[in-house]
Amino acid sequence: MIQFRKYLQARFFVLGMALILQISTAYSQEHPQLNLTKEGVAKIRAELGKVPLFDSSLADIKEEVDAEIASGIHVPIPKDFSGGFTHERHKKNFLILQKAGVLFQILNEDKYAVYVKDMFMAYAKLYPTLPVHPQERSYARGKLFWQCLNDSNWLVYASQAYDCIYDFLSKKERKYLEMELFVPFANFISEGNPQFFNRVHNHSTWGNVAVGMIGLVMDNDELLQKALYGLKTDNLTAEMRDNDGGFIKKEGQKVGFFANVDEPFSPDGYYTEGPYYQRYAMYPFLIFAQALHNVKPEYKIFEYKDSVLLKSVSTLLNLSDSDGDFFPINDGQKGMSYYSRELVTALDIAYLFGGQNPELLSIAEQQGKVTVDDAGLAVALGIRNNEAIPFTKTSLELRDGPEGDQGGIGILRNEGMELVFKYAAQGLSHGHYDKLSYSIYNNGNEIMQDYGLARFVNIEQKGGGNYLKENTTWAKQTVAHNTIVQDETSHFNGKYEIGSQHASVKSFFDAESSEIKIASAKESNAYKGTELHRTMALIKDENYSFPFVLDVMRVTSDSLHQYDLPFYYLGQLMKTNFSYDSPKSLEALGTKFGYQHLYLEGKGVVNQDNISLNWLSNDIFYTMTAVSDKDDELLFTRIGANDPEFNLRRDPGFIIRRKNVKDAIFVSIIEPHGTYSPVSEFAVNAYSNIKSVKVLQNDEKYTAIEIVFTNDMVKTLIIANSESSKEAKHMVTINAKTFQWNGPYYLSNK
Structure with a gap:
């Protein structure tokens, strides 16, 4: 230097x-x-x-x-x-x-x-x-x-x-x-x-921008118009699909660069394919926007769609954990982060043309580099002049769909804990069949994982660095995620044509309170005749070191079904409060929809009202406490069956299975509660602080959950299932006690 x-x-x-x-x-x-x-x-x-x-x-x-x-x-x-x-x-x-x-x-x-x-x-x-x-x-x-x-x-x-x-x-x-x-x-x-x-896809965004950029250099307006608005005529047919099975073009659909801004981006700057591909597409989106601004300012590209391209940079930064790694929603390689070259470029451009937000400077400091151009100089000058302030990630909801009416992503944050709740649209061809799924992070460490994609990007030994067949047979399938599977069949029967027509519907989202951050959404199209309604809350009590997650999944149907609810925890199992048998040889749990890739490692039986799993991950103890039914099957699984080339990670899973029922409710708590030091070899607070979890009421109008702690403190959460507006007034009597409140939920302590 x-x-x-x-x-x-x-x-x-x-x-x-x-x-x-x-x-x-x-x-x-x-x-x-x-x-x-x-x-x-x-x-x-x-x-x-x-x-x-x-x-x-x-x-x-x-x-x-x-x-x-x-x-x-x-x-x-x-x-x-x-x-x-x-x-x-x-x-x-x-x-x-x-x-x-x-x-x-x-x-x-x-x-x-x-x-x-x-x-x-x-x-x-x-x-x-x-x-x-x-x-x-x-x-x-x-x-x-x-x-x-x-x-x-x-x-x-x-x-x-x-x-x-x-x-x-x-x-x-x-x-x-x-x-x-x-x-x-x-x-x-x-x-x-x-x-x-x-x-309308990240692929064509790159294609549009390539043609547009060279058109700008050569002052070739014919190329520029093709880039901005697509080809006027083409020979596309309904049968022409991409390599992931997605439709190439819908009847009457607009194409070109502007269409690729209009359609995938929501008003909040969320990109429907998910953060991994949003990161990849941000380079062409922002680099071309900057070029258009400089050469063709009459297009006012940075003002287009309420400045969504500039807005999307902060949105993408919020779609990362505390280490800067993007949440692997839909197809996403874990470990991709805002340290990538695409985000260095996007951040610098957003800073220069987006009002020079000083919070972006703190991320640039972490990135440790800038682009060597006009935008990079502006960022470097801001840092030199000590203008940076911390970029604060808060709880927020990011709507999906071009008009923001196709569900969304709810991110709940509290003291290092991050809960990512997905109730979004399909996500184009990179979407997964995982309505109302979730993942949990604790200070950047995955606790309940989303598998991400099945691909080793640019590693030639693994399928030429391309998508592996297991991305379709496993990673996209519903059972690969922490959400309900009905009759061992993926949502929308695993068909893109069906899934792309539907999005989940938000019931409510509230992150105002320091005590509880909560989101709720419904899905009525994943299975015909069945409605899924999930409410997830991140709750903090001053008596305990960590916030905990409360998960309430309601299922109502017009016919009898088998329901599986998987939990993909990461870490070493410590203890359960139920007995189970482990087979001497491993067999696959099923034959299709991802079940063919799950080994059955153990099968347990329920003998109490609550079941619990206790595990250790990154020197922190976790316990899942779940309400159980006497007929539930408890299945220990391991990813990797029917995978002779070892393309899949051998991660553990646990499934609560309920058979031959129409309606069901699954309630669980995921709770961090202690630490272990390999140096001192001391385990502190290694057991759960939850004594019991109970469903007090569950009907069309209300669901009430009671949580009793080991210190005998009691919390009761009541969810309004049918009327979820902030203005709605509610009154319900449970066990001779009357609760009154305004809004979609009520949390009491005693």
Whole structure:
């Protein structure tokens, strides 16, 4: 870093002279103009050596690009899936191209422009010779990569590099590159693959932006209009689907970039595919928005749909745990976080164009880097000037659907505990069949897990880094989640066409009280003739160290069924209060809808009103205490059956099974309550503080739950099942005691 500072100081005089020469012609130049602007370059050069975070970010990319320049130009014939050599080489190329272009503008050293030019010339020579990629798995094969999605990644980044060296190239060179590489590339992505380009999906967002970005650089309005509004005509049919089974295009559905902002984003900035894919799509959404703002301000893109693109960045940050890892809602790889390059870019742009929210600066400090452009400089200056304040994650509800009327995600937070309650729409082709599911975190550690996706992204050994078949047979299925399964069949029979037509309905959400954060929702379409109604509360009592979760799942049906309620706890089982038998050999619990991937490891019987499981995870004890029925079956499971290639994690599970009933209620408490020190070898408060849980009343109007603690304190929660408005007045008598209150629920203590 010291060497780099000396290097910057040595460059100041040269850059100063260059600036004098450029000032007289600055307004006649058109490039760079997308995300790095000529005005921005002047500001950056004036601040070099004075803004630590920007300087270190610049030093990092200089070191990386210099190493690549020394290694030469590598443009291999494409042949591999994700994770393979050719895939990773072309991926590295587009990342380096963009960085080298930036370095040329900021440092004014021709070697970076020469490198970009030489790389483009190599691609211009190769591209016309390429057929579609030899790997045939994708519904839309690319040329450089196995899918058009990655080709679009390449063009989004390459467009920025072209913008940076545009004036360095001669007219002849520009014409050659555009005719041999950029225009054919954009036409292949769009006209050549309408089933990819004319969609509402994160894939097509990348495709739209790729075509739009190169269109802006070349001042090609035809390409820009295709990007913004999609192809005017196409040959799509109802039978054309993506590789996850989702519909490509609905009848009369709008397409193009604006449609991909309109449809997947809710008014709250929630992206219906879930945070993992929202993170992935934020780069093209925000990078193109910034370019449109700079080049075509008449579109007022940052004001579009009530500034939803800017709003979505804070929304996405709130969809992460205390460590910054995104909640794995729908298809989501665990461990993906706001430290990703996409979020560095999105955050910097949101800061510059979204009112310079100082809370975003604290996340940028954690990220430890900024983009080396106009937006990154603004963030780095804010941090240098000590303007950062903490980004506070609170309990909140994020609505789903373009109008915010397709359910949502409820996030309840209290003293390190985070409860994520999902009552959202299907989530396009990346959605899972898990209505009214939930997951729980304690200071960033998963306690009750959502499995996420079955994929090892960019690891070639595992299916070429692509989705594994177990993503469909296990991860998407209802039994893979903490929610009700009826008759061992997934919600909507596991069919996207049905699930995409429905969303759950919120009953109420309230996070105003410090004592209780609570959300409630209903689902009446997952199973014909059956309604699910789940209420989840995060309750804190000053007598105990941790908040606990109360889960009330009501099921009403017009016919007899078997109901399974799984719990995917993470940790080592310590103790139960019921007996169980373990088989000598393991067999799968079922044959389809995910049951074929569950080993049955034990079967217990109920001999009391409450059952409990006690386990240890990350040196904290947890107990699940559940109301039980004498005929319940208690099943210990383990993921991994019928998985000879070991594609699935061998995580534990527990299922409460109730057979041959129409209506049912499942009530449980998940409670953190103690600690263990491996150093001192002391276990403190290792047993539950709950003495009993009881259903006092359960009917169409009210459900009342009584919780008795070991110190004999009693809490009673009453839920209004049919009238849940804040203004509604209620009165109910239970065991000769009358309760009166306003609103959808009542919590009493005695």
